[in-house]
Amino acid sequence: MKRHQDRYYQLLNEVRYDGAWEMWVLFFLQGIQEISDEALKTVQEIISLKQKIIDQLHTGEKTSLLAIRLTDLIFKSPIITVPQIQESLHTNRQTAYDMVHTFEELGIITEMTGKKRYKKYLFREYIEIIEKGCE
Structure with a gap:
């Protein structure tokens, strides 16, 4: 609804002043369909990413349980x-460090702090999919 905010308010005013419910409901349903399509695309990208990693x-x-x-x-x-x-x-x-090293070598995660201790690792590709889905 944010993308089409002007149209949303215009149709809402038409409902308020003219009782034009049909256009508003159609607009609302189109918005739901658009959001659903985008959510499905995001889910498919996430599933595809997981399969790629496996x-x-x-x-x-390097596979193990x-x-x-x-x-x-x-x-x-x-x-x-x-x-x-x-x-x-x-x-x-040691096993946790070894696994982190493996995931870094494969480009799955990257160290994000630049520190020698208390490092944090980022799963960037996943974050990018999520961010794109929230736009």
């Missing part, structure tokens, strides 16, 4: 730290 892990022979679980985790939390990975996946620090 394929990368398989192709690079923990790698798949980390894939699921970064879709839930696209900014993440090694301690969060360690806690969420119930693994030790």
